[in-house]
Amino acid sequence: MCGIVGAVAQRNILPILIEGLKRLEYRGYDSCGVALYRDGQLQRARSMARVADLAQAARTEALEGYTGIAHTRWATHGRPETCNAHPHFSPADGPARIAVSHNGIIENHDVLRKELQARGYHFASQTDSEVIAHLIDDLYQGDLFEAVQQAVQRLNGSYAIAVICRDEPHRVVGARQGSPLVVGLGDNEHFLASDAMALAGVTTRFVYLEEGDVVDIQLQRYWICDIDGRPVERPVRTLSGHDSAVELGPYRHYMQKEIFEQPRAVADTLADVLGIMPELFGDGAYQALRQTGRVLILACGSSYYAGLTAKYWIESLARVPVEVEIASEYRYRDSIPHPDTLVVAISQSGETADTLAALRFAREQGMPLNLAICNVATSALVRECPLHFLTRAGMEIGVASTKGFTTQLVALYLLALCLAQGRGRLDDQAELQQLKALRHLPKAMGAVLALEPQIIAWAERFAGKEHALFLGRGLHYPVALEGALKLKEISYIHAEAYPAGELKHGPLALVSEDMPVVAVAPNDKLLEKLKSNLHEVGARGGQLYVFCDRDSAIEPADNISAIRLTEHYGALSPILYTLAMQLLAYHTAVARGTDIDKPRNLAKSVTVE
Known part of the structure; x- marks a missing residue:
């Protein structure tokens, strides 16, 4: 959950490293740092502030160099403090020979730390990452690539690393296991990064490393060895169009x-x-979907809530039983595998460590029908699944997922329709109606976004609160869960979501005039049941904020505020209500003055378990 950039060139690479960190800051922003080779020594600048402050510190110290690495951190081992910021040096108590940036978790760091301390190494941080620097230094005998190859054989856990050495000034060595790392190819210069976006404007040619790869980049060449130490070639991919994704334009965030x-x-x-x-x-999907007797969805965070929504769709439209599992929990319990299960893994980045591990576990259990729903074509998740659907959300910079989530919902709805069609539950006329509804969806979404001024008025009232409840029934319960998550993530208001019928089984005890209650109230078969639940809130003095359809017959009152969406959208309505929830969370956070794009303690790509 950190960002790495490295480069070897014939020009000062500090601006490239700094710009790369700015583009990767969404991956972690507890601290940041840069290390460069200059005049026979390694120099370093680190900051507990943001990358812009690091850039200023580097300019003040007149740092520059042709070889270097940089890092932006999301803390796991060790508090956010300067001593724990990367890159880490070895030795730590003298002129440094080795510098390392690391993304991941080293599970056997305690054992390695004791071993290295016994060999005389001093540790300057509380991180697991520092052991990598000292281990490489201990193994170094004049060839950095060989030292890294030997070191990674001793590491248990997940990692992407970038390493430079004082004694080999035109060389950067990288390695990956469980965390992403990409090589950028230039003319007489080469680069490493956690994400190709970090190198937008620098190069358009990239090589994606596979699990266990170690790469050596120099000015005019690079080479890769696989996990067994054998030289390998990985395909070169040409990517472009990253620049526009990181331009903020007229928006505040x-x-x-x-x-x-x-x-x-x-x-x-x-x-x-x-x-x-x-x-x-994908190719082979026809046969795979015909074989599917049940569906298992694996995901984390917002993607998990997308999966919960898909359970309603698939079971209703296709009559196929669905289980939805939190990926981080799935592989640690005794589940019952079925070979006819379609395992659907959902991840915006395609690098979510828990989801990848859960997918591999499911495959090991004898469930080979694997499908990825992902936004990144080059991700590990897509490469590992024989079937996939690529959403086209584009680059998502904000830590709290928005367009990533709604495009996942669209993909899952298409999956439900395909499963229904394969079972004779979607005739030609119904298919045309579904396609018409899907094609109209962007226009309907635009109508919801036009409600922003009304939602801003609600947000101003929410801003002074510290707790909130979200309610939904049936298909819209996952929407309530997602709405509560968004409010928590960016406004820091404690929010919980419940099926509205569960109010009287405990949560009603929390209701007071100081706790706003947000309800999703489409005009569906559960509306009258939901209205009864809302009366229960009103009878206890609760303040209700209801998102409803134009014809839901919910009238504003002293304790009821209502915002009406322009149309009822049937099975696809969760997508429309999600937009309203996003706007409420966003404008509440604006009113509270929080760091919306980089909320505290969070990072975008969760590449550690």
Whole structure:
């Protein structure tokens, strides 16, 4: 959950490293640092502030160099303090020979630390990462690549590392196991990064490292060895179009920009959907979906709530039983595998460590039908699944997912329709109606975004609160969960979500005039049941904020505020209500003055377990 950038060139690379860190700051922002080779020594600047402050500190210290590495951190081992910021040096108590930036967790760091301390190494941090620097230094005998190859054989856990050595000034060595790392190719210069976006404007040619790879980059060449030490070639991919994704434009925050990009993101995701057909999910999908007797969805965070929504869709439309599992929990319990299970792994980045591990566990249990729903074509998740659907949300910078989530919902709805069609539950007329509804969806989403002024008025009232409840029933309970998560993530208001019928089984004890209650109230078969639940809140003095359809017949009153969406959208309505929830969370956070794009303690790509 950290960002790494490295470079070897014939020009001062400090601006490239700093710009790369700015583009990766969404991956972690507890601290940041840069290390450069200059005049026969390694120099370093570290900051407990943001990358912009690091850039100023580096300029003040007149840092520059042709070889270097940089890092932005999300803390796991050791508090956010300067001594724990990367890059780490070895030796730590004298002129440094080795510098390391690390993303991941080293599970056997205690054993390695004791071993290295016994060999005379002094530790300057509380991190697990520092053991890597000292281990490489201990193994170094004049060839950095060989030292890194030997060192990674001793590491248990997950890592992406970038390493430089004082004695080999035109060389950066990288390695990956469980955390992403990409090589950027230039003319007489090469780069490393956690994400190709870090190198936007620097190069368009990239090589994605596989699990266990070790790479050596120099000015005019690079080479890769696999986990067994054998030289290998990985395909070169040409990527472009990253620059526009990181431009904020007229918006105050990336989250706001990405909320308003959702109609276009959904339209782009549906652009190639000319009909409901299994081939939308890749070659071989027809046979795989025919074999599917049940579905297992694995995901974390917002993606998990997308999976919960899909359970309602798939079971209703296709009559196929669905289990939805939190990926971080799934592989640690005794589950019952079925070979006819379609395992659907959902991840915006495709690098979520828990989801990847859960997918591999499911496969080991004898469930080979694997499908990825992901936003990144080059991700580990997509590479590991024989079937996949690529959403077209574009780059998502804000830590709190918005367009990533809604495009996942679109993909899952298409999966439900394909499963239904394969079981004779979607005839030609129904298919045309579903396609018409999907194509109209971006326009309907735009109408919800037009409600922003009304939602801002609610947000101003929310800003002074410290707790909130979110309620939904049936298909819209996962929407309530997602709404509560968004409010927690960026405004720091404690929020919980419940199926509305569960109020009287405990949560009603929390209701008071100081705790706003947000309800999702579409005009569906559960509306009258939901109204009864809302009366229970009102009878206890609770203040209700209801998102409803134009014809839901919920009238404003002293304790009821209502915002009406322009139309009822049937099975697809969770997508519309999600936008309203996002706007409420966003504007509440604006009113509270929080750091919306980089909320405390969080990071975008969760690449550690």
